[in-house]
Amino acid sequence: MVDWLTMTIQMVSLAMAGWFLVSTLRDQPMVVPHLVGMGLLWLLVLGQVGVSVAAMVGGERPAETAMFVSYLATVALLPPACAVWGFMERSRWGPAVIAFACLILPVLLVRLEQLWNPVV
Amino acid sequence: MSETSPPTARTLRTGPGRLLVAVYGVFALAATARGGYQLATRFDEAPLAYALSLLAGVIYLVAAFGLARAGRTSRTVAFVACGIEMAGVLAVGTTSVFLPEVFPDDTVWSNFGSGYLFIPLVLPALGLWWIRRVHRLDQAGEG
Helix, strand or coil: CCHHHHHHHHHHHHHHHHHHHHHHHCCCCCCHHHHHHHHHHHHHHHHHHHHHHHHHHCCCCCCCHHHHHHHHHHHHHHHHHHHHHHHCCCCCHHHHHHHHHHHHHHHHHHHHHHHHCCCC | CCCCCCHHHCCCCCCHHHHHHHHHHHHHHHHHHHHHHHHHHHCCCCHHHHHHHHHHHHHHHHHHHHHHCCCHHHHHHHHHHHHHHHHHHHHHHHHHHHCHHHCCCCCCCHHHHHHHCCHHHHHHHHHHHHHHHHHHHHHHHHC
């Protein structure tokens, strides 16, 4: 995993969560800019996933590989799944769904970093 | 929130229910994966705690599908699942506080879900509230 990429994803994710929460409070449904934002975030996430998979293929594996891979798959699938689910809803609760996704994404990345580089 | 849709089209998955399904889905995945992985790798350490995590995951999954699907049956299914979840988090939470030796390792519901920002405690309450609300609106629309 690339540290600065993790940090960037976490910052972008939290910033977008703020944006989506504002949309929710202003009673707006999900619009195309929301989707573009989620798409950009997803690209960053896929970049990190790609680098991690390449490192694992190259032989650098965390101790709990199965756990790491399952978290990695969750992180890769969460943004598109929540974007589709939220976009289907034409009310303020659409942005609420992607705000939720953007709030748990940084948490999942913390877990990934812990598994990749255990401190203990 | 728009109230323009006819009462028959009102389902659990629209409005706030949309968010509930998303949260339930993520928790179903988290608890099932956690319980399953721990049962598979460290069964001897705390089988009861790991089995409970797995059970919690399955209940979250049932609740998520119950909320996401339209119809009376799935509404009942979701209501029962949220009820079991509420009872589970209260029972396991209380047990873990007063009799910690029962669970050598934490479950999703230990200390009322403190390891998950107490979301496991709040989620069933919100779920039950939402199902009741939709149910009442439906009955008001028919009557």
